[in-house]
Structures are given as C-alpha cells and as structure tokens.
Amino acid sequence: MKSPLVLSVLLLLYASSASAGTPVAELRIRNHLFHPARLEIPANQKVKLLISNEDSTPEEFESYELNREKVIMGGQKTVIFIGPLAPGEYPFFGEFNPKTAQGTLIAR
Amino acid sequence: MLIHAVVIFFQEVFEASLLTGLLLTLASQQRLPLRWLWQAFVFGILGAATYAGKLQQVSAWFDYAGQELVNALLQTGIFACLLLLLLFDPSPGRRPLLSPLMSSALALAIIMEGAEIVIYLQGATHHTEQLLAIGSGAVLGSAIGASFAALIYYALVRYPGREAWLATRLLLCLTAAAMLGQASQQLVQADWLAGGPRVWDSSSLVDEQSLAGHFLYALLGYEATPDVAQLVAWLAGLLATLLVTGRHWLAGLRPGSIR
Numbered sequence: 001m002k003s004p005l006v007l008s009v010l011l012l013l014y015a016s017s018a019s020a021g022t023p024v025a026e027l028r029i030r031n032h033l034f035h036p037a038r039l040e041i042p043a044n045q046k047v048k049l050l051i052s053n054e055d056s057t058p059e060e061f062e063s064y065e066l067n068r069e070k071v072i073m074g075g076q077k078t079v080i081f082i083g084p085l086a087p088g089e090y091p092f093f094g095e096f097n098p099k100t101a102q103g104t105l106i107a108r
Numbered sequence: 109m110l111i112h113a114v115v116i117f118f119q120e121v122f123e124a125s126l127l128t129g130l131l132l133t134l135a136s137q138q139r140l141p142l143r144w145l146w147q148a149f150v151f152g153i154l155g156a157a158t159y160a161g162k163l164q165q166v167s168a169w170f171d172y173a174g175q176e177l178v179n180a181l182l183q184t185g186i187f188a189c190l191l192l193l194l195l196f197d198p199s200p201g202r203r204p205l206l207s208p209l210m211s212s213a214l215a216l217a218i219i220m221e222g223a224e225i226v227i228y229l230q231g232a233t234h235h236t237e238q239l240l241a242i243g244s245g246a247v248l249g250s251a252i253g254a255s256f257a258a259l260i261y262y263a264l265v266r267y268p269g270r271e272a273w274l275a276t277r278l279l280l281c282l283t284a285a286a287m288l289g290q291a292s293q294q295l296v297q298a299d300w301l302a303g304g305p306r307v308w309d310s311s312s313l314v315d316e317q318s319l320a321g322h323f324l325y326a327l328l329g330y331e332a333t334p335d336v337a338q339l340v341a342w343l344a345g346l347l348a349t350l351l352v353t354g355r356h357w358l359a360g361l362r363p364g365s366i367r
Contacts, residue, residue: 046299048299056234057230057231057232057234058227058228058230058231059231060224060227060228064316064317064332065333067293067331067333067334067335067338068297069297070175070176070297071163071167071175071224071227072167073163073164073167073227074231076164076167076168077172078167078172078175079171079172079173079298080297081296081297081298081299084305086306095116095228096116096228096231096232098112099112
C-alpha cells in the first residue's frame with residue numbers, strides 16, 4: 001500500500017526539482033479528507049507543499065508541529081513552504097473538518 | 109458540530125479578547141471614553157467581512173503568498189499601534205492619539221480573527237440542518253472567549269496603583285511581541301523569510317494544544333517549536349516595546365508628568 005505512494009511522491013519530487021531547487025509535494029482535499037493521508041517528504045530541506053481543495057467549501061490547513069496555518073477556499077489551490085524538518089512524523093489537520101481531515105507528513 | 113463550532117469561535121474570539129481586556133484596562137486607567145471600542149468593532153467586523161470576501165483573490169497574489177502577506181501586514185500593524193500606544197501613553201500632549209491607536213489595534217485584530225470566522229461559517233452553513241448547532245456553538249464559544257476580556261479587565265482594574273499600571277503595560281509588550289513573532293511565521297510560510305532551524309521543543313512542558321498552550325499563545329505568542337526567525341522577531345518586538353515603556357519608568361517619572 002505504501003509503495004505506490006512513495007513512488008508517486010518521488011516522481012513528483014524528481015519532476016519538479018528538475019526545474020526548481022525546492023522539492024514539491026502535493027496534497028488534495030476531497031470530501032473533507034486529505035489525499036494522501038500520509039505523505040512522505042525529504043527531511044532536512046525546504047519543501048513546497050501544493051494543496052488543492054477539491055471540495056466546494058473552504059478548509060484550513062493547520063499543523064501545530066509544523067507551525068503552519070492557511071485557509072484554502074473551495075476549488076482553489078495554494079502553496080505552503082515547510083521545513084527544513086528533522087526526520088520524523090508531523091501531523092496536520094483541516095481545522096474546519098477536524099474529525100475527517102487528518103494527515104501526517106513523514107520527513108525521511 | 110456544536111462542539112466544533114464552540115472550539116472555532118472560542119479560539120478566534122479568545123485571541124482578540126485578551127487584547128480587548130488589556131486595552132479596556134488601559135482606557136480605564138487613562139480615563140478614556142469607550143468610543144474607541146465601538147469604532148474598533150464596527151470597522152473590524154466590516155473589514156473582516158471584506159477580507160473574507162476577497163480572500164480567494166488575495167490568496168492567489170504573488171504566487172499564492174498573498175494571504176500570508178496580508179496577515180503579516182495586519183500583525184505588524186497591530187504591533188506598530190501597540191508600540192506607539194506604549195510610547196504616547198504617559199504624555200498628556202499625546203493623549204488625543206491614544207483612542208485612535210487602541211481602536212486601530214483592535215480593529216486589525218478583529219479583521220484577522222473575524223475573517224476566519226466568516227470563512228468557516230460560509231462553509232459550515234452549507235449543512236442547513238446544522239444551523240442551530242452552529243449558531244449555539246457560535247454564541248457559546250464567543251461568550252467563553254470574550255469572558256477572558258472581562259477576567260483580565262477586572263483582575264487589573266480591581267487593584268489600581270503602580271503594580272496594575274505596570275502589569276498592563278508589560279502584558280501589552282508581550283502581546284506586541286507575539287504579533288511580530290506571528291508575522292515572521294507568515295513570511296516564513298510564504299518563503300519570503302528564512303525561518304532557520306528549530307530553537308527548542310517545549311511541547312513536553314506546555315503542549316500547544318492544551319488550554320495552557322492556547323492561553324500562552326494568545327498572551328505572548330507561545331510556540332512549542334519556534335524557529336530562529338520567530339524568536340528573533342519576538343525578542344526584537346519585546347525589546348522595542350519594553351524600551352519604550354521602561355524609558356519613562358527608568359527616568360523615575362510618574363505617568364502624566366511628561367510634557
């Protein structure tokens with residue numbers, strides 16, 4: 001279950017890092033859930049997180065551990081920079097739908 | 109849904125509530141009428157609704173850095189108002205500036221917190237069957253959040269004298285420092301500022317998600333894992349406001365005696 005996830009993230013990172021120095025990771029919000037719920041990112045470097053809100057209602061990406069908080073309107077996408085992060089797991093959630101919108105960033 | 113609405117409204121109102129309590133105390137100590145408070149609410153709520161309405165556009169500015177930029181400007185604006193307020197506070201000649209500064213600081217805070225509430229409501233009220241729960245949660249959360257303004261006010265105003273006077277100003281210094289710290293985090297999030305490494309991890313001491321953590325966040329911008337940029341911004345903010353406040357006290361002057 002984890003292999004396709006890791007593979008797609010690596011491909012994404014490779015594709016984007018070819019043009020810019022900063023690796024890019026992607027998250028999608030659909031039906032008040034984060035996809036993927038567990039996202040791997042490279043540790044010890046700055047990462048550009050691209051978040052697309054595919055729901056019609058706004059969501060707020062928030063993480064205490066990452067010190068990040070941003071509103072994403074329905075149907076919109078946005079960018080948040082995170083890192084450099086030490087290896088580990090960093091939970092995040094959607095403040096407007098905290099019961100379902102939950103995820104973890106894994107810095108490796 | 110009810111509990112969730114309570115939590116959201118409480119958190120947003122609470123943050124503006126501490127500032128309100130401190131400003132109310134200052135106004136009481138300076139014997140200023142409450143006009144500044146109503147003005148702040150009117151402009152703040154109008155501003156919050158406007159910002160929320162424009163947020164979709166604003167968020168896309170500068171390669172999706174618009175939201176962080178506007179938030180950083182709002183927070184820096186609050187810092188500047190509080191800095192000037194503390195600077196002019198003991199001078200009778202500057203007295204006419206106090207109310208506009210308090211009003212502006214609070215209005216900016218209401219715009220920031222209020223916009224988030226408006227956006228939350230836009231989404232949450234799609235579920236029309238939940239309107240009663242959301243409404244009740246809103247009232248309850250706001251009331252609990254706002255009660256802290258009363259708590260601070262009565263705690264400080266009850267004990268008139270030098271200690272309360274100094275405590276009010278010190279707490280305003282901390283609030284100002286928190287604003288600058290938060291502004292730095294907005295810029296780091298947008299990659300307009302390098303954050304640097306984490307300076308410490310105090311989450312085992314005070315968890316950010318605990319009530320104490322939320323209280324310390326609202327009061328002085330507490331972060332369990334601050335980065336260098338935030339620490340520097342916070343210290344710079346605290347130093348600037350303490351110098352401005354302490355200048356008068358160090359000179360041994362009593363409030364109101366400066367020409």
